[in-house]
Amino acid sequence: METGESTAYGASLAGGSFNFYKFIKQPLTILRLLSWVFAIVVFATITAEGYVNAKDSSQVVCIFNQNDGACNYGVGIGLIAFFASTAFLFADAYLPLMSSAQERKRLVMADLGFSGIWTFLWFVCFCLLANQWVKTTDRNGIPVDAAQAIVVFTFFSFVAWGVITYLALMRFRQGVRELGQGFAESAPDHTSPYQASTFPHDPSPYPATTYPADLYQQPPFMGKPEPTGNSNYQPPSY
DSSP states (O other): OOSSSOOOOTEOOOOOOOHHHHHHHHHHHHHHHHHHHHHHHHHHHHHSSEEOOTTTTTOOOEETTTTTHHHHHHHHHHHHHHHHHHHHHHHHHHHHOOOOOHHHHHHHHHHHHHHHHHHHHHHHHHHHHHHHHHTTOOOTTTTTHHHHHHHHHHHHHHHHHHHHHHHHHHHHHHHHHHHHHHHHHHHHSSSSSSOOOOOTTTOSSSSOOOTTTTTOOSSSSSOOOOOHHHHHHOOOOO
């Protein structure tokens, strides 16, 4: 949405005050909070209810087809997503305070790259857990609701991180476009040989001096100017 406020990489220019209510209502902030909650549900549910005792054994196995790798993968992806969502929330809040465009660009690029990778990893997690749950034939003693919730929230996480990746890409493109327009508008004009002398930080109370464009541009060779007045006048000799 276009506004009259000057922005750089989707955030207002440095120097303004932080508006918490405006920040919390942004779509990107809402999606980060949702991804943060989804990650908690996934790794916490797997940790609490994702392991059961195997039959005729005291060994604890994963509820997803007794594939411990599937449970470990879900816990790892969920934990990292939880910490990453928290870090990027603070980074989004700090972004308007950054005065350097290059620092903003690096932060947005890091967000874009990480979000794209985690979108793919959440998709892999969803496919893995869904496949292993379908292959789980013996579900006696297994918390079915917990297993289904884990699969569903891995899908929600995949969708949330996918939208975050899209918004990060739009923010990156917007920042590149805004910087390009800024450089184009501030490019100096080299067509005129002399420009007006303006010094915005000159402490002198007098106005800036301007010079006409044709000053010091006389032809290199000029004839002797004709005398004006009476051409027959001769100076007296003494």
